[in-house]
Amino acid sequence: MYGTGLAKGLMLTLRHFIDSFVDDLRYGLRKYSHSTDNFGLRQGTEAKGVITVQYPDEKVAVPERFRFVPFLIVEDEDHPTRSGKDWCTSCGICAKVCPPQCIWIVRGNDPNTGRPVPEPEAFFIDIDICMNCGYCAEYCPFDAIKMDHDYELASYDRTSHHIHDKEKLSKPASYWRSIAPTRAYEEMLVRGTWEHKDAAKEARRGSASPRASSRAQETQAEAAPAAVATAAAEAPAPPAAAPAEGATPWSEDDAKREERRRKALERKAKRAARSGG
Amino acid sequence: MVSPALAPDDVVNALSIEDSIAYLKSKHPDAVADDEREGYSGVLVQASKLVEVARAIRDDLGFDYLSSATAVDYLGAGDHMEMVYHAYRTSGGGALVFKAQTEREDPEIPSLVRVWRGADFQEREAWDLYGIKFPGHPNLRRILMWEGFHGHPMRKDWREAYYEEEQKPFDNRWPGGHAHRSEEKNVFGKNVTYPPDIDLNRLMDTSESEVYASLGLGVDVERILDKDGFETNELVVNMGPHHPSTHGVFRMVLTVDGETVTSLEPVMGYLHRNHEKIGERNTYLHNIPFTDRLDYISSMGNNHGYVLAVEQLMSLGRKYNPPTYRCEAIRVMMVELSRIVNHLWAIGFWLNDIGAFFTPVLYFIQERERILDFFEAVAGSRMMCNYMRFGGLFGDLPERIKSVSNLTNDRIRDYNTMQFLTEMVNERIPRTIDELEQLLTQNEILLERSIGVGILSGDDAINYSAAGPLLRGSGVAYDVRRADPYSIYPELDFDVAVEQDGDMYARYRVRVTELRESVRILKQILPRLEATEGESIWADGKPGAYAPRVPFGEAYGRVENGKGELGYYVVSAGGRGGSSNPWRYHVRAPSFINLTPMGLMSSGYKVADIVGILGSIDIVLGETDR
Numbered sequence: 001m002y003g004t005g006l007a008k009g010l011m012l013t014l015r016h017f018i019d020s021f022v023d024d025l026r027y028g029l030r031k032y033s034h035s036t037d038n039f040g041l042r043q044g045t046e047a048k049g050v051i052t053v054q055y056p057d058e059k060v061a062v063p064e065r066f067r068f069v070p071f072l073i074v075e076d077e078d079h080p081t082r083s084g085k086d087w088c089t090s091c092g093i094c095a096k097v098c099p100p101q102c103i104w105i106v107r108g109n110d111p112n113t114g115r116p117v118p119e120p121e122a123f124f125i126d127i128d129i130c131m132n133c134g135y136c137a138e139y140c141p142f143d144a145i146k147m148d149h150d151y152e153l154a155s156y157d158r159t160s161h162h163i164h165d166k167e168k169l170s171k172p173a174s175y176w177r178s179i180a181p182t183r184a185y186e187e188m189l190v191r192g193t194w195e196h197k198d199a200a201k202e203a204r205r206g207s208a209s210p211r212a213s214s215r216a217q218e219t220q221a222e223a224a225p226a227a228v229a230t231a232a233a234e235a236p237a238p239p240a241a242a243p244a245e246g247a248t249p250w251s252e253d254d255a256k257r258e259e260r261r262r263k264a265l266e267r268k269a270k271r272a273a274r275s276g277g
Numbered sequence: 278m279v280s281p282a283l284a285p286d287d288v289v290n291a292l293s294i295e296d297s298i299a300y301l302k303s304k305h306p307d308a309v310a311d312d313e314r315e316g317y318s319g320v321l322v323q324a325s326k327l328v329e330v331a332r333a334i335r336d337d338l339g340f341d342y343l344s345s346a347t348a349v350d351y352l353g354a355g356d357h358m359e360m361v362y363h364a365y366r367t368s369g370g371g372a373l374v375f376k377a378q379t380e381r382e383d384p385e386i387p388s389l390v391r392v393w394r395g396a397d398f399q400e401r402e403a404w405d406l407y408g409i410k411f412p413g414h415p416n417l418r419r420i421l422m423w424e425g426f427h428g429h430p431m432r433k434d435w436r437e438a439y440y441e442e443e444q445k446p447f448d449n450r451w452p453g454g455h456a457h458r459s460e461e462k463n464v465f466g467k468n469v470t471y472p473p474d475i476d477l478n479r480l481m482d483t484s485e486s487e488v489y490a491s492l493g494l495g496v497d498v499e500r501i502l503d504k505d506g507f508e509t510n511e512l513v514v515n516m517g518p519h520h521p522s523t524h525g526v527f528r529m530v531l532t533v534d535g536e537t538v539t540s541l542e543p544v545m546g547y548l549h550r551n552h553e554k555i556g557e558r559n560t561y562l563h564n565i566p567f568t569d570r571l572d573y574i575s576s577m578g579n580n581h582g583y584v585l586a587v588e589q590l591m592s593l594g595r596k597y598n599p600p601t602y603r604c605e606a607i608r609v610m611m612v613e614l615s616r617i618v619n620h621l622w623a624i625g626f627w628l629n630d631i632g633a634f635f636t637p638v639l640y641f642i643q644e645r646e647r648i649l650d651f652f653e654a655v656a657g658s659r660m661m662c663n664y665m666r667f668g669g670l671f672g673d674l675p676e677r678i679k680s681v682s683n684l685t686n687d688r689i690r691d692y693n694t695m696q697f698l699t700e701m702v703n704e705r706i707p708r709t710i711d712e713l714e715q716l717l718t719q720n721e722i723l724l725e726r727s728i729g730v731g732i733l734s735g736d737d738a739i740n741y742s743a744a745g746p747l748l749r750g751s752g753v754a755y756d757v758r759r760a761d762p763y764s765i766y767p768e769l770d771f772d773v774a775v776e777q778d779g780d781m782y783a784r785y786r787v788r789v790t791e792l793r794e795s796v797r798i799l800k801q802i803l804p805r806l807e808a809t810e811g812e813s814i815w816a817d818g819k820p821g822a823y824a825p826r827v828p829f830g831e832a833y834g835r836v837e838n839g840k841g842e843l844g845y846y847v848v849s850a851g852g853r854g855g856s857s858n859p860w861r862y863h864v865r866a867p868s869f870i871n872l873t874p875m876g877l878m879s880s881g882y883k884v885a886d887i888v889g890i891l892g893s894i895d896i897v898l899g900e901t902d903r
Contacts, residue, residue: 065655149681
């Protein structure tokens, strides 16, 4: 009969309409509670009604592999010897594999010998250009650059906020462990230590047993952090220090650059002194 | 073996590629020669004899389908321009590759539009981007760039406005990488040049006739607009580029007689970014995330085509490990899931176009959401998956699809991956397809709107190089997965969807059947995944290098994507000019070439049908304009 197809389709629409209310009745206000179980029910195979997520009041947590603008890993604040030190050795592989070429690295040089030191003097990522492909994290041989989960990066002024410098990019290793526990664990197995590769190497070279340098809550740890100039922010999510409005962190003058280099060297000297003593 | 030159027609039709080449050489001994360059295949045809040879290829040898026609600039490597054609038989089998060379200065190659209408837009693109003239082309105008653009951007000696270096990685990023913005160094406006004969005032002129001046309309705009002249009901209607029904920034210029369309000209290029030039600056690896942005609805399929092409090239070298079985199975699964996503969107958007505004599509994309959640958990991103690598994948499937709370008010999910997939493949997706059919297949309004509208005959579909559901809706059972199989498709059990009517409804039916066939494939993939559990996705157990060694040669990797046949023509220069950058990177975009018969399909129908016909082709502008 003419019109039956139409009627059938409309029945389906009606069913969807009713189902959305049935779901409301079934879960009632629980639907809007923060309990994980209810959310699972609403989004699960049994659910019939509206599965919409009310962003930004509620958000779907992103999976571990989710990738958004990269960040740099620095050693945890409570690390006995390397607190706040970059994992990055400025080898430049991330800058090479970056498809839109948004990574800029200034390799550190020892002022006395002129030889490169395994630490970046400066590190910039232009997040307007970054296409979130994740290559830098994938090909980094030191696990020093990782993709972040924080996707709410909108700001009022792109010219002053969207080139992230090293300060803004650096987050402690514990933050990475908190957002991607499985992968951090797998990487640890490959590296053989929770810290940077070099830490284990240093430990082996020194007379100390490997235990001593492994990430631990030992007494030395308490003394260390206060002395460090660029202490890593608190885990898990460090609120990055917002630069003053209108400042352009990437086009700084030579004086500032010199200042940064001096600080980096100071840090290095301190570390050397600590590990020596 | 039957002597090729003497064989009767039906034997000739079944000749293998090698025998076909032998036949061509015996028929045109002085015009056809083997392409003997290292890593190249096919024949070189003398430009002056090209049309004759092309006719022989089509009529005598049965290569009735011209898949791709594209140009390559060999600056510094022979200093010539080359047109490369890939012709296939719709009965299946490999490509007959033939090429014609010409000088770089004032290049000219006879047009093949009279042999294959499908060459139309592709030759216009070659003219636009390479400056090759095609005598005999009925409408040789720029297609992606605008009239008045200076130069032909794909030529190797042309440089873009924000030019930095010939090839990535750029030198100034490391070790002395002090960041700057390129717009600070190179202020926009100062970096644009115009050709000497361009009248800039003309660009400001917005009078009616000027708006259409650069088009090849088969209609005299002046006459129609002349109110004192002939009494006529003809009218020029401009739809787009900003029009909700054009699926993006796409423009159609129609001439209508009353409500009936008499001719239609598609105008594109508003989203053009010269993807191919970027691709030649990029290294091989860099290109994978860029392919995501072509047909952004099915990025997995785009990845697949590209890695297939580069893997073909890599297999010419000595050190190459083909992907493992598990890797292939995961690839096929991902591609089929994205085909489902693609068809759900295609049908949904098409319904939007013909008036069922958003109710059906929102029902469909509930399922899409789930598939994208899965993509996100596996590849890291919902749409820009960037999942496949040369010889492998970004990563194996995670054990659990699990999210970790990071922000406040996060909602956490945690599923077992295989359980999630099984549930999706066996319950949720079939349920959605059933709903879709219940809602639409017998719906009388839909039937009346779509049956007998936008007809494309099978012969025309082949001749115009249509691909995907557009081709199969016209009764041509041509699916690359079956006709020229790749990956593990040969061992999978599925049918090629085909409908005979060639109208909008037939295309809809093809898509629904393909949805069901995709589910069928996925059901066969799941046990394969379970059987290969624990196997590495990399042949030698460790991820591939970021700068793979790609030897000299050319490759054409093609896959059946949701929208049709997606092909990548990649030429490797070996060591020449940097080993890690492709010399030529061309995308045979189904959305672009499927628009070639748009004018043919539209004339005679009402304006309201045009929107539906465009929707039934299923284009995405990221791929059309590249």
